[in-house]
Amino acid sequence: MADPQITEVDERTTGWEYDSPVFRVYLQDAGSTEDVATPAATATYDVTGADLLQVVDWAQDRASGSRTYAIALVLDEGRGLVWLIGADANSTSDLPAELDAQRRMRARRTSPVGIPVSDRMPPDVRGDEAD
Template sequence: MRGSEVDERDSAWERDDARYRIYVFEGAGNAVKTFDLEDATVEEALETADGLAGRGERLWSLALVENDTRGLRGLIWLSGMDYNDPPGSAREWRRRRQMQDRYLAARHRLGEPVVLPDGQRLIRVFPEWVRGWPLWENFSDEYHLAGPDLGLTPELSASLYEWNEAWQTRGVDDPEPEGWYERGLELVAQLRDELDGVAEVRPEFLRD
């Protein structure tokens, strides 16, 4: 996220006729239903989206519907994104995270197993200033996981531990170790292979 002070007079036009599109995803296959809202505020659109999704019991996202200069209709995502589109950037991973976190929070609140709609766990990967592995699982009893907790091979478990230790050895304001970022991407790919069908792996150290 970035912010900057601007001159409020730099806009040449304004409108108050926003049209919103709500996506609600159902079941393990993420079948989607869409609904358009007009004459609504963004607060009303968010509240409606949450209600249509059963207060977080289903994945949902919200977009602003707009036409480009060619008159072609498109979407500007406001919350989440199309869950059936594989994320390809750090920004898209953050939008997927929005959807997953509110869904898993609702399952935790209802006392249901904290898994995604396809039955898989969600394992987050990011370094932290704690000893151990860079593996985390929201709303679980453990939260901070070790490689053996997931049944990883000793080789991958050790590599993940070493990757997090490399982060620990630097000073708080020091740059990351050379090759550390690329090594993290390699380890995420290996982790996905070993947890295939068991968990989705969400990298949370990606650069924009």
């Protein structure tokens, strides 16, 4: 990833929209180590019928301070992913952007993203995880 840049664009340049996204959530048991080369056990879930803030809320609740999480947008019926938050915790890349993403994932264990009450996942939606 390159350094962040912000560019104003014409909103009419959008060619298509999709209003039923599928988000893939990765919950990784990476332990307390700062060593990004340590493999992480990963539980993976697809979330539909929610927006990104609700998915972040759900992922943070599942991670509960001990695990990291990453969220991707699923494209092309599951064959492609666009990382939205975090990255693959099992990546062995030494690229600065990848290392920075993993560092920020670990930091969110103790400093979670603030989600307003109105944007939280409904409390009865807990998923079918077996943990």
